[in-house]
Amino acid sequence: MLWQDPFELTRSDRAAGRISTITWNTRRGIYESEELAHERTPSLGTFTLSVVAFTAIWSLCELPLEVLSSRTPLESAACIAGKLIWLCLTLCALSGSRAAKAAFVFCCGVSTFSIATGLAAEQQFFAVGFCLLAVECALKAAAFILIVWPAVRRVVQ
Structure with a gap:
């Protein structure tokens, strides 16, 4: 048999009760199924995007x-x-790429831990640097939590 009907169910499908209802849509002129399409990666919310x-x-x-605080041109570069x-x-994470979001979350987590360990020393020697790093650490921690938390909730449920 050279051609196989894509709508024909196999014996195992019939036995397991996986019968998908396929109907003809006269308005569109196509067959439609009640099966759900594969879930896309959920997009980020407005607050998370912000x-x-x-x-x-x-x-x-x-x-x-x-x-300006770099000592050599190589450090500046x-x-x-x-x-x-x-x-x-x-930008790739904002576009919705799953791999970019994973890399972004990883970099946020690593950066948050590395910045947080040096905040106490920074406060003693350079107050402006401490403020800048504290804001950066808070933003990256918030981004990490806002992206990871919904995925954790989906897995737990």
Whole structure:
């Protein structure tokens, strides 16, 4: 048999009761099924999108201070390259790519822990730097929680 009817059910489907109702839609002129399409990756909410976007904006606001405090041109270039990579990752995460969201969440988590460990020392020596890093740490922690929390709730339920 060269051609197989796509609507024909196999014996195992019939035995398991997986019979999908397929009907002809005369208005559209197509067959329709009651089966649900595969779930897409859930999109981020408006507040989450705002927090994620604000992490990118904040990192761009910090860039001039980081470049000015760099001791060598190579350090300045590394700061600029790092910010460009962060900006690209943020834009990809905002576009809805599942892999980019995972990478963004990983970078937020790692960055939050690394910043938080140095906040006490920063407060003693450079108060302005402490304020900038505290805001960055809070934004990245919020982005991490806002993206990870719905996924955790779906898994637990």
